[in-house]
Amino acid sequence: MTEATLVTFPPSLDSEFSRFLLAYYGLPHREERHTLVFSSLVTVRRGHTVRFPLLSDGGAELATVAEMVDHLEARTAPERRLRPDDADPADLAADWRLFHRTLASATTVFAYYHLLPLRPVMVHALGDGTSAVERTAVRVGYPFFAGLLRGLLRLTATRERAAAATIGTVLGAVGERLADGRPYLSGDRFTLSDLAFAVAAAPVVWPDEFGGAIPPLRDTPPPLRAMIDESRRTPAGAHALRVFHTHRDPRPG
Secondary structure (H helix, E strand, C coil): CCCCCEEECCCCHHHHHHHHHHHHHCCEEEEEEEECCHHHHHHHHHHHHCCCCCECCCEEEEHHHHHHHHHCCCCCCCCHEEEECCCHHHHHHHHHHHHHHHHHHHHHHHHHHHCCCHHHHHHHHHCCCCCCHHHHHHCCCCCHHHHHHHHCCCCCHHHHHHHHHHHHHHHHHHHHHHHHCCCEEEECCHHHHHHHHHHHHHHHHHCCCCCCCCHHHHCCCCCHHHHHHHHHHHHHHHHHHHHHHHHHCHHHH
């Protein structure tokens, strides 16, 4: 069989989500990294979509992490599934909306708002693992790539403040769920809720096991570093770090 291929944009949260999924499910694959614009050109040609990441596996072209979960859950033993039979589908769906959409959007906005002014740092992150042509394009055309991200994410001071408030609210809610001593959000078992939360929280806890392209913690700007320090001290932040440390296989492919 042809080896599965994962097309990613190095720093994106959905790309890290897909890496985490494939490591967890044990699917051998080759990751192909492309920066902005180039990534969409590749996914359009292969999967008729501008979205990334894109997983090509056995003739299936999966353009969202939700599709990847559906695809891989069907091939996984019951005891390893991220949506176990005894889990409440409504609870999993609510967590998905809260973490994969609300929290992930907020942490992405907050991190990019503070990181994009750091050109040397972000040139490396945006082009990490891509071809020499793409790395050169990012280095020479950084104002274009930074402007594209600012436009797509609608980065403004107002949005940054709203994102910070959302992050605090969601981390607080997760901390309350963990207050009874449960090891995971749904009880005694690792589920999709834990994975979705940990990946969404990654930009504000900066896990060592993150497989995407992020700057060293020492190179983060003061407002982002302050958010990371504060988040790590919360029960929710500690849970996100524990999920990465325990369940995220750092080996590529």
